[in-house]
Amino acid sequence: MKKTRLLAGVVTLSLLVNVIHAQSTCKVLIPGIGSSYTGSCKNGLADGQGEASGIDQYKGEFKKGLPDGSGTYIWQTGEIYKGEWKKGLRDGKGEYTFKVVGRDSVITGIWKGDKFVGKEAVASYLVTYRNSIGRVSCVKMGTNRNYVNYKFSRAGVVESNMNDLVLQGTSGVETLNSSFIGFEGVTFPFVGKVRFTAPNALNTSTLNCELRLTINEPGEWVVTLYY
Numbered sequence: 001m002k003k004t005r006l007l008a009g010v011v012t013l014s015l016l017v018n019v020i021h022a023q024s025t026c027k028v029l030i031p032g033i034g035s036s037y038t039g040s041c042k043n044g045l046a047d048g049q050g051e052a053s054g055i056d057q058y059k060g061e062f063k064k065g066l067p068d069g070s071g072t073y074i075w076q077t078g079e080i081y082k083g084e085w086k087k088g089l090r091d092g093k094g095e096y097t098f099k100v101v102g103r104d105s106v107i108t109g110i111w112k113g114d115k116f117v118g119k120e121a122v123a124s125y126l127v128t129y130r131n132s133i134g135r136v137s138c139v140k141m142g143t144n145r146n147y148v149n150y151k152f153s154r155a156g157v158v159e160s161n162m163n164d165l166v167l168q169g170t171s172g173v174e175t176l177n178s179s180f181i182g183f184e185g186v187t188f189p190f191v192g193k194v195r196f197t198a199p200n201a202l203n204t205s206t207l208n209c210e211l212r213l214t215i216n217e218p219g220e221w222v223v224t225l226y227y
Contacts, residue, residue, distance in 0.1 A: 029065035030088055032056040032075075060085070089114040122216050129212040132198075135226040136211060142220045148172065148190055149182035151224040154198065168193040180222070189216045198227055 026041035028034045032054050039050020045065035052058045060071015066088035067073065073081045083094020090096075090111040097106050109119040125138045148169065152159040165181075167174060170191045172183030183190070194211045209227050 027065055028052040028062070030058075030067070033058045033073075063087075083111065124217040125213060125215045125221070127211070127213045129210065131211075132207040132209040133211055133225050133227045136213070137224040137226070138213070138215070139222050139224075140217065140219045141222055143218070145184070145220050146172075146186045146188065146218050147175075147182060147184045148186050148192060148215060148221045148223060149175075149180035150194060151180060151222060152196075153224055153226045155201065159198075162196040163198060165196040166194070182223075188218045189214055192223075194225065 025044055026037055026039075026046055027044060028037050028046045030052075033052040033056050035054035037046055037050060037052045039046060039052075039062070040048025041050075042048070042064075046052065046062035047064060048062060049060070050062050052062075055076045057074045058067055058071055060067060061069025062071075063069065067085040068087060069085060070083070071085055079096065079098045081090055081094055081096045083090065083096075084092025086092065091113065092111060093109070094111050095106060095108045096116070097104055099105070107116060110117050110122070112122075124140070127136050127138075130136060150167070152162055167181065167183075169183045169186070170189075172186035172190070175182060175184045183192075191214050192212070194209075196209050198207050198209055199205070200207050207227065209225070211223075211225055213223065215221055
């Protein structure tokens with residue numbers, strides 16, 4: 001019995017040594033908090049809940065060695081950010097506290113790519129008005145270029161020849177090809193307006209169709225109007 005207990009103790013000590021060793025090789029990829037780390041680790045990088053410190057301090061969630069999720073960062077200068085992170089940058093809802101003329105000042109709102117963007121989340125796009133249009137689909141296809149292209153669909157069939165078509169946009173150069181019509185070289189936010197006429201489903205009258213929208217997020221956008 002004594003021998004069994006001794007062996008169990010040796011196994012436990014061995015596991016503890018392994019944990020300590022793994023912990024000592026777990027890295028945080030931000031220099032300001034990269035000196036010391038305690039917490040969950042994966043593939044040699046901080047991953048999960050943890051605490052890291054250096055000239056600054058951070059406590060919260062990590063992913064692949066970077067703050068990612070919910071956490072609190074304290075700078076050596078006294079500033080504090082409590083909120084959401086993504087890939088080591090402030091991203092999402094958060095509260096930033098800093099000193100101005102000897103007193104605390106607080107900014108609360110939405111952060112994107114480590115920059116404060118406003119009190120509320122900014123939607124990628126917003127349809128502000130539509131008339132005689134049943135549904136609108138706004139799809140971001142990529143980020144290599146900045147454009148807004150329109151497609152028109154009637155009863156499941158893509159239309160290319162619209163009657164009395166008028167396009168308006170706050171930026172970009174109007175373009176036309178066999179599949180799309182829209183604007184290239186757009187600067188965002190982009191405010192667009194589309195007007196055209198089309199027969200109704202029974203071909204008994206003419207519809208005056210109109211769409212107005214705002215797209216805030218840069219990228220390659222395809223807007224499909226279903227009528």
